Amino acid sequence: MEAYELTLWAGLAIGLAFGFAARATGFCLVSGLRGWWVTGERAKMRAFALALAVALAASQMLDLAGLVDLRRSLYAQGAFSPAVVLCGGLMFGYGMVLANGCGARALVLLAGGNLRSFVVLTCLGIAAYATLSGLVAPLRVAASSQGAIVTAPDLPAMLAALGLGEGAARLSLAIPLAGGIAFLALARAARDEAGLLAGGAAIGLLVAAGWVATGVLGADDFTPAPLASLTFVAPVGETIQYAMLATGMRPSFGVAVVAGVFAGALVTALVTGTARLEGFASPQAMLRSMAGGALMGAGGALALGCSIGQGLTGLSTLALTSFLAAGGILAGAWVALRGPLRVARQAVAEQS
Amino acid sequence: MTMPFTLTRRRLLALAGAAALCAPAAASAQGAGAWRRVPEIAALLGDLAPVEGGIALDLPFVSENGNSVPLSATVEGTDVRALHIFAPANPSPQVISFHFTALSRVAAVETRIRLNESQTVIAVAQLGDGTARIVEREVRVTVSGCLTEAGTYATDDLFRVRVRTPDQLAAGESGPVLTMIGHPMETGLRPGPDGTPLPQRLIERFEASLDGEPVFSADLYRSVAADPYIRFQIAPPAAGVLALTWREDTGHVVTAQADIAVG
Numbered sequence: 315m316e317a318y319e320l321t322l323w324a325g326l327a328i329g330l331a332f333g334f335a336a337r338a339t340g341f342c343l344v345s346g347l348r349g350w351w352v353t354g355e356r357a358k359m360r361a362f363a364l365a366l367a368v369a370l371a372a373s374q375m376l377d378l379a380g381l382v383d384l385r386r387s388l389y390a391q392g393a394f395s396p397a398v399v400l401c402g403g404l405m406f407g408y409g410m411v412l413a414n415g416c417g418a419r420a421l422v423l424l425a426g427g428n429l430r431s432f433v434v435l436t437c438l439g440i441a442a443y444a445t446l447s448g449l450v451a452p453l454r455v456a457a458s459s460q461g462a463i464v465t466a467p468d469l470p471a472m473l474a475a476l477g478l479g480e481g482a483a484r485l486s487l488a489i490p491l492a493g494g495i496a497f498l499a500l501a502r503a504a505r506d507e508a509g510l511l512a513g514g515a516a517i518g519l520l521v522a523a524g525w526v527a528t529g530v531l532g533a534d535d536f537t538p539a540p541l542a543s544l545t546f547v548a549p550v551g552e553t554i555q556y557a558m559l560a561t562g563m564r565p566s567f568g569v570a571v572v573a574g575v576f577a578g579a580l581v582t583a584l585v586t587g588t589a590r591l592e593g594f595a596s597p598q599a600m601l602r603s604m605a606g607g608a609l610m611g612a613g614g615a616l617a618l619g620c621s622i623g624q625g626l627t628g629l630s631t632l633a634l635t636s637f638l639a640a641g642g643i644l645a646g647a648w649v650a651l652r653g654p655l656r657v658a659r660q661a662v663a664e665q666s
Numbered sequence: 667m668t669m670p671f672t673l674t675r676r677r678l679l680a681l682a683g684a685a686a687l688c689a690p691a692a693a694s695a696q697g698a699g700a701w702r703r704v705p706e707i708a709a710l711l712g713d714l715a716p717v718e719g720g721i722a723l724d725l726p727f728v729s730e731n732g733n734s735v736p737l738s739a740t741v742e743g744t745d746v747r748a749l750h751i752f753a754p755a756n757p758s759p760q761v762i763s764f765h766f767t768a769l770s771r772v773a774a775v776e777t778r779i780r781l782n783e784s785q786t787v788i789a790v791a792q793l794g795d796g797t798a799r800i801v802e803r804e805v806r807v808t809v810s811g812c813l814t815e816a817g818t819y820a821t822d823d824l825f826r827v828r829v830r831t832p833d834q835l836a837a838g839e840s841g842p843v844l845t846m847i848g849h850p851m852e853t854g855l856r857p858g859p860d861g862t863p864l865p866q867r868l869i870e871r872f873e874a875s876l877d878g879e880p881v882f883s884a885d886l887y888r889s890v891a892a893d894p895y896i897r898f899q900i901a902p903p904a905a906g907v908l909a910l911t912w913r914e915d916t917g918h919v920v921t922a923q924a925d926i927a928v929g
Contacts, residue, residue: 559727
């Protein structure tokens, strides 16, 4: 089998596993943050933190073992505009609270019959592509060109610039960071949270599996493929585009993951009997979901990724853009949950 | 709310009807026959009227990276002499010309090209019986989704040649040869950091021969993507050594060899 096809099948398998784990455990950053900041229920935040710790440790190990070069990923940019990435993160964070879940969460909910998520995903995908290559793209290009040029695109490179060896720099960052986050996640975890935490850890491993799929299985001397892993902004838009232009384009790893997540969550919803058709209670609620989706799409395109794409995948590379974007996402979500522009919890019954 | 809707709906229907009438006419005016307005193709064909069709030209409908658009083309028939690719809206329409011999008689090639903007890419095949075929394919090019421009090229890869040949071929059977050379393919049109154009530097010729016998060759122009990649079919009569030659416009020549096993 060609490297390209292998990558697609691996993407589908990774998506299936993600869809299963996320549906079964309700993996969701918005729920996690709401629990942490509003209701005091921290189990879901612990699951997300554990996913981050596992993703970080596993990805850095892959790089140390020489299997993938994380600097070839989208996140380790040598030149980027900090303002654009930060603004994108803020928009994404605010949007995901408005829409009551990020892109990946919407995909998992849609598979269970939540039609509100269909509106969110459609708006997200279209806004993402409008920002990447459509109506808003010239603005994005102009704004991004006022960039900062960094000689060290990630933390290990910055530490290595101080005279430490590359491998030593990676180790001395990955061990305390991953260990510290894992400790925070596990220290006060209750016994009945084991399932949630296992789901988080599995999702962290899937991030590393994504690097292997595109960087090892997809390695082809003659067809340089971008190194990528789980992210749900551009791939959602690309999946919509693929549905419309399949005779003239080839699906990418991201499209395979999106299809896999939907299928995995669908099977899980049917098997567990949690599938149920749901719609909007009011036009206002629909408008709110549309705005949330559009903010996530445009913001995610500017920030180079979403709560998963930058919050897990990006941070696992320790890239500077990821810290900026993830900080923006957290700040945006805080504004929407606790800040001056806070939005009410959606009145319709939630399954998240 | 209902009044404006009925009014606009009527107008919409009228517009839709008009659009439906116009669409085929517009399509034929733009699409078929675009090659007639390309002087380079007229020069190539002279008075010869090409047959439309007979080439499977594959390019993505939409490309987010005009710097590297994958192209594959397969010409029907066994006596194909040459295949030329044109991108009329590029600064120079000639992209690449492939030349086939009896040792590469399956005319199936792949490469990666540059497209300046959305346009109709044209492939012209010349056959041994003196006829020509032509096929057009529209490609839409959007700005890159990537936030950075590839301004500099990794210099450590310069002139590095990669080759992949079929493991084992039966006598007379065709198999793919993939080859690629590290090269910026500097067009001479791109401004450098100080605003003046970077000097042109191109790979302009590729040749493949089996034990001295020409197999396949290509003329490359500035619309070939950086790190030129070519895939062609070889039909070796017997085992031998495949010699590959890449020539830069400075005269610099890079060679590589690969064993071809037949049995």
